[in-house]
Amino acid sequence: MIVRIGIFLLAAAAALVPAAGADPPxxxxxxxxxxxxxxxxxxxxPVTHLDPGTYAVHVSDQSxxxxxxxxxxxVNQATTVEGTGTSDWLVTLSVGTYTFxxxxxxxxxxxxxxxxxxTPPPPPAAPQALKGRVGPGLKIAFPHSATAGRTKITIRDLTAKDNFHLVGPGVNKRTGIAFKGTATWTVTLRAGKYAFRSDAHKALRGTLTVS
Ligand SMILES: [Cu+2]
Structure with a gap:
């Protein structure tokens, strides 16, 4: 019985030893x-980035x-300036920057x-937000400049006699002329000129410049 327990303990101890062949890089x-x-x-x-862990370092100092x-x-390991030859170090690298x-x-x-x-890249920035309005009366309003990129556009269409129509590179969005209410569009603006207008009254118009 004692012999059996001894063998069991030996086997358990062996299981704790790292597997053979797991030499550090x-x-x-x-x-x-x-x-x-x-x-x-x-x-x-050339080493630029490593996972944390244990590494062997084989140094050849030829001068x-x-x-x-x-x-x-x-870690702080060095060969001597005067000496030459090879050195072998076992080092544990953890998160941070190392120099040689x-x-x-x-x-x-x-x-x-x-x-x-x-470090993870920053989360994508919230889209640019632009607000436009058409009506009440013969009025249309929208920014005249914006930055290229993903853009959330909120349009308040306050008249049943005009609509809000935005057209330009990659975008052609409009509310209905009879429609009154709020419309929200997410678009990607590109550098260039966009026109905003009412399709019912040609005088209601303006230009958005995207850069
Ligand atoms: Cu030197």
Whole structure:
């Protein structure tokens, strides 16, 4: 019975050990022999962004006038300027910005990358809102300038003798002449000239310039 429990505990302990073959990805750092410092991912591409986690860093310092210095949240590893050869570091990268520089030439021999989820893009801006009115009486009103893009247009049609008609690049919207009430349109305005008018009285008209 005791032997059986011992085997069970051994098996349970083994299950807690990370699976074999889960070696951390290896980043390749290089400095020199020229005035060049690089850090590449396992595919050989320059590192610009990584997921948080544990990485192996294999550094080849090929010059006695340069060094390779990796620093960022929780990490500060460097070769010496005078020394040459290879170094292997195991680093845990967390959210933030990391830099790799040659401390002898930090303004010209440098690079950086970010770790973690990139900040999400801002939500799309609310559409531009424009208001128009036709009536009461022989009157029409609408802005004369606007910005290209998605636009919510609210029209108050206060007369049964005129309508509000907006026409221009990509837009042809109108209320009914007999209609009285509020109409709401969401349109995409493009740069150019739009005309707003009543189809019942040609004198009731104006121009909207979109830029
Ligand atoms: Cu240097």
């Amino acid at each position: 290896t980043l390749q750092g290089n400095v020199g022999p020229a005035f060049v410092i690089t850090l590449n991912d396992p595919s050989g591409n 006695d006038i340069h060094n390779f210095h990796l620093a960022g949240p929780g 520089v040659c401390d002898a030439h930090p303004t010209t021999m440098k690079g950086s990358f970010t770790v973690g989820t990139p």
